[in-house]
Amino acid sequence: MRFPTLAVLAAAAAIAACGDEGGEATAGGDGHDPTLVVSAASSMTEALEACAPEFADATVRLQFAGSDELAAQIRQGVTPDVFAAANTSLPRELSDEGLMSKPIEFATNELVLAVPKDSRIDSLAGLTRDGVKIAIGAEEVPIGTYTRETLAKLPDAQEEAILDSVRSNEPDVKGIVGKLTQGAADAGFVYVTDVNAARGELEAIELPTGLGPTVTYAAGVVEGAGRPDEARAFVDQLVDGPCAEALEQAGFGPAPR
Amino acid sequence: MKGAAEVRSGRAARRAGWFPAVLVLALAAALTFLTLPIVAIFVDSSPAQLLDALGEQGALDALWLSLRTTAASMAIILVVGTPAAYLLATRSFRGKAAVVTLVELPLVLPPAVAGIALLAAVGPSGILGGAVEAAGIELTLATAGVVVALTFVASPFYVRQAVAAFASVDRTLLDASRTLGASEARSFLRVMIPSAMPGLAAGAALALGRALGEFGATLMFAGSFQGITQTVPLAIYDRFSTEFDSALALSAVLVAVSAAILLSVKLVQGSEALGGAPS
Numbered sequence: 001m002r003f004p005t006l007a008v009l010a011a012a013a014a015i016a017a018c019g020d021e022g023g024e025a026t027a028g029g030d031g032h033d034p035t036l037v038v039s040a041a042s043s044m045t046e047a048l049e050a051c052a053p054e055f056a057d058a059t060v061r062l063q064f065a066g067s068d069e070l071a072a073q074i075r076q077g078v079t080p081d082v083f084a085a086a087n088t089s090l091p092r093e094l095s096d097e098g099l100m101s102k103p104i105e106f107a108t109n110e111l112v113l114a115v116p117k118d119s120r121i122d123s124l125a126g127l128t129r130d131g132v133k134i135a136i137g138a139e140e141v142p143i144g145t146y147t148r149e150t151l152a153k154l155p156d157a158q159e160e161a162i163l164d165s166v167r168s169n170e171p172d173v174k175g176i177v178g179k180l181t182q183g184a185a186d187a188g189f190v191y192v193t194d195v196n197a198a199r200g201e202l203e204a205i206e207l208p209t210g211l212g213p214t215v216t217y218a219a220g221v222v223e224g225a226g227r228p229d230e231a232r233a234f235v236d237q238l239v240d241g242p243c244a245e246a247l248e249q250a251g252f253g254p255a256p257r
Numbered sequence: 258m259k260g261a262a263e264v265r266s267g268r269a270a271r272r273a274g275w276f277p278a279v280l281v282l283a284l285a286a287a288l289t290f291l292t293l294p295i296v297a298i299f300v301d302s303s304p305a306q307l308l309d310a311l312g313e314q315g316a317l318d319a320l321w322l323s324l325r326t327t328a329a330s331m332a333i334i335l336v337v338g339t340p341a342a343y344l345l346a347t348r349s350f351r352g353k354a355a356v357v358t359l360v361e362l363p364l365v366l367p368p369a370v371a372g373i374a375l376l377a378a379v380g381p382s383g384i385l386g387g388a389v390e391a392a393g394i395e396l397t398l399a400t401a402g403v404v405v406a407l408t409f410v411a412s413p414f415y416v417r418q419a420v421a422a423f424a425s426v427d428r429t430l431l432d433a434s435r436t437l438g439a440s441e442a443r444s445f446l447r448v449m450i451p452s453a454m455p456g457l458a459a460g461a462a463l464a465l466g467r468a469l470g471e472f473g474a475t476l477m478f479a480g481s482f483q484g485i486t487q488t489v490p491l492a493i494y495d496r497f498s499t500e501f502d503s504a505l506a507l508s509a510v511l512v513a514v515s516a517a518i519l520l521s522v523k524l525v526q527g528s529e530a531l532g533g534a535p536s
Contacts, residue, residue, distance in 0.1 A: 167399075
């Protein structure tokens with residue numbers, strides 16, 4: 001009897017804990033402290049979580065996923081206040097469709113080859129060794145698009161050999177990092193900021209000059225946003241403000257001029 | 258006096274008047290809420306579009322993979338789960354309640370927790386990762402890993418139901434079989450399993466439904482790759498952003514299969530009720 005009771009209590013506590021978290025996240029939506037919903041690409045998780053509490057105009061509620069998933073949600077009628085993507089094409093498309101304001105470019109990132117620390121792989125050439133398992137982003141998500149574009153610049157045989165070793169197409173960049181830190185995959189293509197965020201568990205191998213793409217991040221105010229003024233202010237401080245500094249600290253480059 | 262009684266019965270009538278209305282409203286709300294999203298899957302795209310989307314190679318690969326991995330995990334669940342459930346149902350021993358609770362725990366675990374737990378246990382850097390690798394078994398990013406994830410999340414649904422099914426079999430049947438000289442193994446196969454069959458089938462159907470729908474643990478533990486680890490739910494998520502029609506089509510297939518599973522459970526349970534299980 002004792003054990004089931006304990007398990008039930010533990011389960012109840014776990015459920016209550018989850019409930020609390022959800023409650024906090026949604027609280028303050030109607031008071032004088034407005035809640036701003038920001039949909040942002042997974043790769044900005046650490047940086048934005050660090051700077052969001054400093055945003056003075058509103059309580060910021062962050063939700064992270066692959067940029068394509070977030071864009072698809074907006075197309076399906078979900079309206080966060082701000083959409084910040086890991087590319088410029090998705091915000092531009094949404095803007096052309098009348099679903100968000102003209103996007104503003106606010107940061108850049110660098111595509112790197114990431115390996116667990118102490119890996120034997122130290123260059124692209126190491127990827128085509130026998131038994132190497134690679135995790136990359138799915139075709140639809142920006143990290144996956146950038147990765148495929150980059151591989152396409154390699155000699156055909158090398159591109160094919162690398163793609164043949166791909167064992168998982170992850171729906172967002174966190175999935176790739178997780179597979180690498182858990183040792184499930186031997187190498188993956190991620191942003192340099194993801195390697196920085198992995199706190200020494202991963203090593204970044206820079207791609208040869210000219211091979212890596214220009215990864216530019218863009219954000220805008222979603223049409224129908226509940227808090228358009230605060231949303232505009234949030235986008236502005238991504239370019240110059242607390243979040244701009246946090247992004248720089250996380251290893252992002254400044255917005256292209 | 259008569260007047261007071263009339264007032265009372267009038268009040269009762271009024272009370273009876275609003276409460277059933279609340280019940281009906283609650284049911285209507287629940288029914289609308291639960292069925293509308295499912296109806297929308299079929300309304301949002303034409304049957305022709307659905308069939309078109311299903312002809313695509315990626316969708317076919319996902320369906321075929323889901324079928325194979327679910328079948329493999331069901332085989333493991335039935336072969337190991339049935340005798341384990343029989344033991345739990347027919348013996349009492351110290352700590353049995355704890356064992357039952359542990360076996361049922363994955364039932365209430367969030368899928369993401371299941372994924373992390375599997376990585377921590379049998380992932381490459383997990384506590385048994387070295388042993389798994391030494392045995393030459395590849396789980397993460399491999400089809401075998403999908404089977405492990407499905408088995409982990411689905412088996413409690415079967416075992417739980419099977420324990421209840423075995424426990425409700427009339428013990429005199431088993432005793433009679435043993436008295437007539439049948440070994441316990443023979444009695445188990447010839448008497449207990451057939452007698453518990455409706456309950457076992459219902460449990461198997463629930464486990465099957467859970468395995469078919471598995472998403473989080475599969476993605477975290479096995480990854481997502483067409484034809485290798487991308488089951489139907491993962492393929493739906495993959496298509497969500499760019500090929501909504503195809504995602505809808507695959508969803509429609511899962512709805513149809515799930516409905517068929519639920520219906521067969523109802524039929525089995527209906528025949529169980531008609532068969533007059535001992536109370």
